[in-house]
Amino acid sequence: MAELSDQMLIARATVFGNRRAxxxxxxxxxxxxxxxxxxLTGGDNTLSDDLAQDTFIKAWTQLASFKNKSSFETWLFRIAYNVFYDYIRSLKEIQSMEDVEREVDSLYHEYADDGSVxxxxxxxxxxxxxxxxxCITLFYMEDRQIKEIADIMQLPEGTVKSNLSRGKEKMTTYLKQNGYG
Amino acid sequence: MDDDQLIRQFMQARREDISDNGFSDRVMRHIPFERPFWTYIASALFILTALAALLIWFDGWSVLCSIFVHIYTAIAYVKHMAFEPLYLLVFIALGGWLAIEKIKQLAYRI
Structure with missing residues (x-):
């Protein structure tokens, strides 16, 4: 079973509801x-695992909608990204995209800036x-292509490129200032 | 080292594989046990396609025809005997049920 391709496993799970696949x-x-x-969560282990679990449950229930246009991994990442933002929206009554971004940032720093981490x-x-x-995480750590990142984040490729460019600039400055360069 | 390399090196050095530690088992325990509705439709379509392929590509029609001829001959033969149509109905129902069970078993084994 471990050697089967993703497509084969997805077909088994889709056609026969095969849980082992x-x-x-x-x-x-x-x-x-x-x-x-x-x-995404600033290193919050427990929250990440809960969100990952929700992602897989969603993937199971929506497996029929997987169209093979992207890899299964990219499709999973897109679900995870949406699950994460749904979680953020569920925290508070959020009206605008700016509120969402503020909330994501506050959640990230709440954990990442904690002295224990x-x-x-x-x-x-x-x-x-x-x-x-x-964008930086997907590009430099997960080795995703720009097209895949655009697919995961549901953004135009141009927007991904400009986010990457700005992120790269900030990261470089930070790394050089802190003796990594 | 250029900026791109600097970031890549920094990120890749911190990329670690997260060990499962029972995570997958926990996920599978939370996966709804009932099969989603569409898997039944997909199964039915798969079986119909397989049957169609059997009939079209593997000369299934002639096999079916010969079966029907044999059944007809058998019926014609037993007509001269004390034949009860109820027996035939019971035979067909039992045979049909066995065939369905067998197909189901095969489907789940795949």
Missing amino acids: FDTLVRRYQSPLRRFLMN KSDIHQALGMLNPNERT
């Missing part, structure tokens, strides 16, 4: 998905706004 997919992608969510990566990513942070 879906279990293989969960095991295959749990690590990159949880890492991605960890970087010693991770320098979350300090560095904390210099960026939420969109820049997601």
Whole structure:
């Protein structure tokens, strides 16, 4: 079962509701998905795992809508990204996109700036706004192409490129100032 | 080292594989046990396609025809005996039920 392709496993899960096939997919992608969510939440382990679990449950119930236009991993990341933003919107009555971004930032810093967390990566990513942070994480850590990032974040490729460029500039400054360069 | 390399090196050095530690089992425990409605439709479509393929590509029609001829001959033969139509109905119902169960088993095994 472990050697089967994603397409084969998805077909089994879709056509026959085969849970074992879906279990293989969960095991295959749990690590990159949880890492991605960890970087969105500023390193909050518990929250990331809860969101990752919600992502997989959603993926199971919506598996029929997977059209093979992107890879299964990209599709999962898109669900995870939406699950994360749905969670943010559920926290408070949020009216505008600015409110959402403010809330994402506050959640990120609440955890990343906590004295108990010693991770320098979350300090560095904390210099960026939420969109820049997601673009940088997907591009440099998860090795996603610009087209895939646009697909995950549902943004035009041009917007992804400008977020990447701004994020890169801020990150470079931060890294050089802190002795990494 | 250019800026791009600097960031890539920094990020890649902090990229770690997260061990499962029971996460997948927990997810699978929360996956609804009932099959989503569309999986039944997908199964039905799959079985119909498989049957169609069997009939079209593997000369299933002639096999079916010969079965029907045999059944007809058998019926014609038993007509001369004390034949009860009820027996035939019971036979067809039982055979149909067994066939459906077998197809279901095969489908779940896949």
